[in-house]
Amino acid sequence: xxxxxxxxxxxxxxxVWAGGDPVSATRLAAYYRLPPAYLNKQLQALAxxxxxxxxxxxxGGFRLARSPERITLWEVVAAxxxxxxxxxxxxxxxxxxxxxxxxxFGSPCSIAVAMHEAERTWRAELAGxxxxxxxxxxxxxxxxxxxxxxxxLETAER
Amino acid sequence: xxxxxxxxxxxxxxxVWAGGDPVSATRLAAYYRLPPAYLNKQLQALAxxxxxxxxxxxxGGFRLARSPERITLWEVVAAxxxxxxxxxxxxxxxxxxxxxxxxxFGSPCSIAVAMHEAERTWRAELAGxxxxxxxxxxxxxxxxxxxxxxxxLETAER
DNA sequence: GTAACTGTACTCGGATATTCCATGTCCGAGTAGGGTTGG
DNA sequence: CCAACCCTACTCGGACATGGAATATCCGAGTACAGTTAC
Numbered sequence: 001x002x003x004x005x006x007x008x009x010x011x012x013x014x015x016v017w018a019g020g021d022p023v024s025a026t027r028l029a030a031y032y033r034l035p036p037a038y039l040n041k042q043l044q045a046l047a048x049x050x051x052x053x054x055x056x057x058x059x060g061g062f063r064l065a066r067s068p069e070r071i072t073l074w075e076v077v078a079a080x081x082x083x084x085x086x087x088x089x090x091x092x093x094x095x096x097x098x099x100x101x102x103x104x105f106g107s108p109c110s111i112a113v114a115m116h117e118a119e120r121t122w123r124a125e126l127a128g129x130x131x132x133x134x135x136x137x138x139x140x141x142x143x144x145x146x147x148x149x150x151x152x153l154e155t156a157e158r
Numbered sequence: 159x160x161x162x163x164x165x166x167x168x169x170x171x172x173x174v175w176a177g178g179d180p181v182s183a184t185r186l187a188a189y190y191r192l193p194p195a196y197l198n199k200q201l202q203a204l205a206x207x208x209x210x211x212x213x214x215x216x217x218g219g220f221r222l223a224r225s226p227e228r229i230t231l232w233e234v235v236a237a238x239x240x241x242x243x244x245x246x247x248x249x250x251x252x253x254x255x256x257x258x259x260x261x262x263f264g265s266p267c268s269i270a271v272a273m274h275e276a277e278r279t280w281r282a283e284l285a286g287x288x289x290x291x292x293x294x295x296x297x298x299x300x301x302x303x304x305x306x307x308x309x310x311l312e313t314a315e316r
Numbered sequence: 317g318t319a320a321c322t323g324t325a326c327t328c329g330g331a332t333a334t335t336c337c338a339t340g341t342c343c344g345a346g347t348a349g350g351g352t353t354g355g
Numbered sequence: 356c357c358a359a360c361c362c363t364a365c366t367c368g369g370a371c372a373t374g375g376a377a378t379a380t381c382c383g384a385g386t387a388c389a390g391t392t393a394c
Contacts, residue, residue, distance in 0.1 A: 057347030110295035137268035215386030
């Protein structure tokens with residue numbers, strides 16, 4: 001799994017602490033010491049998925065498109081990595097030497113079924129977590145975080 | 159996910175149908191129309207993981223190291239893709255601008271926790287399936303498969 | 317006839333190229349705000 | 356003084372390099388069998 005997912009998730013948490021004010025990719029990248037252009041790429045992916053809204057020009061940036069409780073971890077992963085199945089069945093049983101050449105199999109390959117079932121539970125588990133959960137956990141760990149982050153963003157402003 | 163996993167799983171099913179007789183990588187590759195040398199690489203990975211045993215020389219090849227009920231889909235995936243976590247937390251919160259530089263966080267990052275929890279259920283789901291399940295499903299779908307496969311391996315023999 | 321020997325063909329195993337995707341970077345279109353200028 | 360205009364700085368957005376891993380391949384070490392030969 002790409003590390004862009006981790007960046008995107010943490011970025012969403014910071015956007016919550018920003019309180020709805022747009023935060024530019026440059027600012028976010030500076031906060032986490034990340035390559036600005038590449039983080040911008042990830043944020044664009046979130047924008048395409050409708051998780052954040054983008055605002056161009058000065059005073060522009062990104063902000064959450066919905067409330068944190070309504071954004072699941074699965075949506076973030078899907079936005080960055082793509083929502084498709086990670087396991088792709090190539091139906092190699094249809095090419096088996098002993099099988100009839102153009103046979104159409106009624107039921108899908110049981111191996112693919114197992115893989116997809118496992119992925120389904122994985123996605124369900126991810127969908128059980130929201131950005132709000134991570135915000136709450138971070139604030140429980142470091143109560144002063146929201147104020148500090150907001151202050152940092154303000155001071156770096158301009 | 160790499161397609162080597164699919165090859166390895168199907169290969170295990172064929173090994174069951176071979177009834178304990180060693181089957182060479184070349185034979186298996188010919189059966190599924192796969193690149194022989196590369197399938198050999200995957201089988202070597204299975205051998206390193208202890209899922210199959212290898213036998214060199216003529217009449218050699220691979221056979222299952224245990225009974226099909228004792229080989230889970232997770233073990234196959236782990237043997238090919240590596241058993242490590244697919245999500246690797248880089249602790250970017252420790253590099254946050256507002257955070258204390260060398261602060262040691264007591265509890266792990268909640269995002270990483272969520273990811274690992276989801277992966278845990280994924281692995282558990284995969285571990286719930288065994289090669290025997292796939293063999294049973296395939297025989298239910300195509301009752302003559304075992305005999306056909308065995309015959310094909312015999313005829314192609316030599 | 318039998319037993320030992322030798323040669324061959326076939327196997328795994330790891331070292332070696334190649335292709336593709338994730339990573340990382342760059343520049344262009346567009347916008348808001350401030351400074352300037354003319355009335 | 357005020358309003359219109361322009362210019363600059365800053366933003367997102369997508370097009371463009373780069374590196375490492377997955378994909379694919381090849382050759383060497385080792386083994387079992389068959390054929391051969393000596394006794």
